[in-house]
Amino acid sequence: MTHIYSTAAQMSAALAAKEVSSVDLTKEHLARIAQVDTDVHAFLYVDKEGALAQAEAADKLRAAGGAISPLAGVPLALKDVLAQKGIPTTCGSKMLENWRPPYDSTVVTKLKAAGVVILGKTNMDEFAMGSSTENSAYGPTHNPWDLDRIPGGSGGGSAAALAAFEAPLAIGTDTGGSIRQPAAVTGTVGVKPTYGGVSRYGLVAFSSSLDQAGPCARTVLDTALLHEVIAGYDERDSTSINQAVPDVVAAAKRQEVKGMKIGVVKELGGDGFQAGVSQRFQEALEILVANGAEIVEVSCPNFEYALAAYYLIAPSEASSNLARFDSMRYGIRVGDDGTVGAEEVMRATRHLGFGPEVKRRIILGTYALSSGYYDAYYGSAQKVRTLIKRDYEKAFESVDVLVSPTCPTTAFKIGEKSDDPLAMYLNDIATIPVNMAGIGGMSLPCGLAPEDNLPVGFQIMSPVMQDDRMYRVGGTLEAALVSKWGQPLLSAETKLAVK
Numbered sequence: 001m002t003h004i005y006s007t008a009a010q011m012s013a014a015l016a017a018k019e020v021s022s023v024d025l026t027k028e029h030l031a032r033i034a035q036v037d038t039d040v041h042a043f044l045y046v047d048k049e050g051a052l053a054q055a056e057a058a059d060k061l062r063a064a065g066g067a068i069s070p071l072a073g074v075p076l077a078l079k080d081v082l083a084q085k086g087i088p089t090t091c092g093s094k095m096l097e098n099w100r101p102p103y104d105s106t107v108v109t110k111l112k113a114a115g116v117v118i119l120g121k122t123n124m125d126e127f128a129m130g131s132s133t134e135n136s137a138y139g140p141t142h143n144p145w146d147l148d149r150i151p152g153g154s155g156g157g158s159a160a161a162l163a164a165f166e167a168p169l170a171i172g173t174d175t176g177g178s179i180r181q182p183a184a185v186t187g188t189v190g191v192k193p194t195y196g197g198v199s200r201y202g203l204v205a206f207s208s209s210l211d212q213a214g215p216c217a218r219t220v221l222d223t224a225l226l227h228e229v230i231a232g233y234d235e236r237d238s239t240s241i242n243q244a245v246p247d248v249v250a251a252a253k254r255q256e257v258k259g260m261k262i263g264v265v266k267e268l269g270g271d272g273f274q275a276g277v278s279q280r281f282q283e284a285l286e287i288l289v290a291n292g293a294e295i296v297e298v299s300c301p302n303f304e305y306a307l308a309a310y311y312l313i314a315p316s317e318a319s320s321n322l323a324r325f326d327s328m329r330y331g332i333r334v335g336d337d338g339t340v341g342a343e344e345v346m347r348a349t350r351h352l353g354f355g356p357e358v359k360r361r362i363i364l365g366t367y368a369l370s371s372g373y374y375d376a377y378y379g380s381a382q383k384v385r386t387l388i389k390r391d392y393e394k395a396f397e398s399v400d401v402l403v404s405p406t407c408p409t410t411a412f413k414i415g416e417k418s419d420d421p422l423a424m425y426l427n428d429i430a431t432i433p434v435n436m437a438g439i440g441g442m443s444l445p446c447g448l449a450p451e452d453n454l455p456v457g458f459q460i461m462s463p464v465m466q467d468d469r470m471y472r473v474g475g476t477l478e479a480a481l482v483s484k485w486g487q488p489l490l491s492a493e494t495k496l497a498v499k
Ligand code: GLN
Pocket: 128, 129, 130, 131, 153, 154, 173, 174, 175, 176, 177, 178, 179, 206, 314, 428
């Protein structure tokens, strides 16, 4: 019997009951990867030996008795932007081809301490810049629902690995939507925790004031179990919040929303959103009302400027962060034949090492930060950011959580938007405000759009360090939807393009 269609919580129970060993569970997933990943291309690197060694260690620990994490022995897919000691970490870039970090990121340290089995590294848009995984230097990932479509981005590999049943758990990172948008278009669950809730130590920086790692899975509870493992204060990250992690697992299990006030953000929906997306979103709202929640409409007028401000702040920070790839400290080195100077080697390395989208962002960011323009661009964008934060603060005075569709559309075709950066950027119109304010955001599936039978994402936003609220609402909605459908959106019966 295979366990790949189970949830992580079910795998955990099967491990505890000794119905399966972690080694067997890991082998089942490695076999699945071998079977489907030539089509899906979710993984950039599969660490077969390392995963089996970690599984064996988890089995030994369990046999010895004593305290053990609920996720010990459960396999996971890791986005290739997080450092794992000795394992290639490319960030989807030629620049870091074959780079093996000499240390573990804090997320990886915590995963290892909990006995989670890391299967390998997942594909992503280069340096996490993109919404489709087409910007990976190693070729696109394909959406398991329809292999001609994108799995979202930048963390398309992690989301696709979950949807294709190659792993029950994954780690993503979210700077403007890279956990939530891939979750939405693959019918999976993804959470961007409060900024500072999960350590950024060892997370290759794109836009440091926005980047946040978070849990991805096929259910809200699995996401909560993983959240609990990776979250918490870390003195090695100066922006880490020194507070207790909210009890997200209890919140995910609670399954009731009686008396909760839920605000629908007027600006994140309506015109420009696919009809089937809006329809499924409305139906989900009705379910929440039927479960005792009160729904009110809320206006956040400054969200209109979020996308424009993001595309000043994120490229500005990227242009500064990516200056470290100078052909000397990390990654590849091009054209150093002993006859040319350091500047020429640097130029040749950055020319070959970075792809077009990364170059576009570096140019944008360098311009926005240049003296004479700094106040007009970067400075104004920071002011807009404050206004967005205030919109949220005001809204959270009267509601417990805010909700919206996660993305304007379902998964689009590979190639459809790759020549149109602005069309690509618009994917994140509903996810970016969360990052600008540093609050928590979750996406969970709320059905298939009637017009194309592709997954639709429901976004829940909660105030700083109140991440438990979105798990409470998400857990309730998920339970009601699964009982309405008679099965989860993703199950062994799901008609995926990968068999
Ligand atoms: N799609 C957005 C961008 O291209 C967000 C990416 C992310 O969250 N890493 O910047």
